[in-house]
Amino acid sequence: MAKPDDTRAFFSQGVEENMDALYRTALRLTGSGADAEDLVAESVSKAWAAIDSLDDRSRFRPWVFRILHNMFISNYRKLAARPLASAYHEDSDEVLATLLNEQPDEFLVWWANPERQFFNEVLGETIMAAIGELPLEFRMTIVLINIEGLKYDEAAEVLGVPAGTVRSRMKRGRTLLQKALWQQARDAGLAGNDSRDGKE
Amino acid sequence: MTSTKDTHQHDDDIGCLEAIEAFYAYLDGELDDPQSIADFEHHMSHCRSCFSRAEVENMLTRRMRESAANGAPKSLQDRLRKLMDEF
Numbered sequence: 001m002a003k004p005d006d007t008r009a010f011f012s013q014g015v016e017e018n019m020d021a022l023y024r025t026a027l028r029l030t031g032s033g034a035d036a037e038d039l040v041a042e043s044v045s046k047a048w049a050a051i052d053s054l055d056d057r058s059r060f061r062p063w064v065f066r067i068l069h070n071m072f073i074s075n076y077r078k079l080a081a082r083p084l085a086s087a088y089h090e091d092s093d094e095v096l097a098t099l100l101n102e103q104p105d106e107f108l109v110w111w112a113n114p115e116r117q118f119f120n121e122v123l124g125e126t127i128m129a130a131i132g133e134l135p136l137e138f139r140m141t142i143v144l145i146n147i148e149g150l151k152y153d154e155a156a157e158v159l160g161v162p163a164g165t166v167r168s169r170m171k172r173g174r175t176l177l178q179k180a181l182w183q184q185a186r187d188a189g190l191a192g193n194d195s196r197d198g199k200e
Numbered sequence: 201m202t203s204t205k206d207t208h209q210h211d212d213d214i215g216c217l218e219a220i221e222a223f224y225a226y227l228d229g230e231l232d233d234p235q236s237i238a239d240f241e242h243h244m245s246h247c248r249s250c251f252s253r254a255e256v257e258n259m260l261t262r263r264m265r266e267s268a269a270n271g272a273p274k275s276l277q278d279r280l281r282k283l284m285d286e287f
Binding site for chain 1: 224228230257258263272276287
């Protein structure tokens with residue numbers, strides 16, 4: 001059955017406004033431009049078919065991101081040679097204290113060092129590569145909040161988890177990302193290889 | 201590293217854990233209470249460890265957004281518009 005013109009106009013506007021963000025997110029999920037395009041196109045088709053289920057039009061953004069996320073889980077993750085899940089227990093009450101103690105002080109010292117300026121010149125790609133290596137739940141949370149600027153409640157809606165879990169995943173994801181960058185810096189000889197992590 | 205990170209606390213100050221928690225919330229756009237913002241800023245004005253962590257996070261977030269600033273390619277834009285024309 002044909003949908004009303006105002007629904008068609010609303011949907012088109014919503015897709016136009018979120019097209020870039022959907023593609024960026026799909027790219028971070030699949031790691032492939034071609035797969036990302038397919039994922040977005042299939043998600044938009046599915047969203048249009050399900051548009052009548054969107055009760056609150058102000059929630060279009062988390063709603064369409066949720067469709068994209070679920071589409072990836074259902075159809076694409078078997079193709080993505082990337083970590084999907086971790087064994088991390090994300091609801092620990094002591095999670096933040098644990099994470100702070102995990103962060104290597106050497107990383108902070110190195111970051112404040114003048115040589116970081118050199119590393120900053122190549123850091124963009126390095127950061128994206130490190131994000132791509134994160135387990136899916138942390139990767140997706142960081143992409144939605146840090147890159148696309150979704151609120152915790154929107155990200156929770158996308159991921160189908162409580163907002164507290166989103167907060168917890170952000171903390172864990174940040175720590176994992178910093179540790180990965182620190183390790184890459186050491187491997188590249190940009191940070192002291194003789195220093196000990198002591199947190200592993 | 202020990203739990204000494206939570207001892208950089210003055211009498212009128214919040215602790216490191218609370219300061220970092222508030223900073224994360226602020227960075228994520230989830231904290232708009234002026235007093236809470238003033239509290240973590242005050243803490244970081246004298247706690248080098250927390251200040252460094254905040255600097256790292258600020259830098260990472262900025263670099264992340266800059267690096268991921270690519271938009272949808274024209275091929276996808278055309279594909280989606282064609283798709284929506286057919287709906």
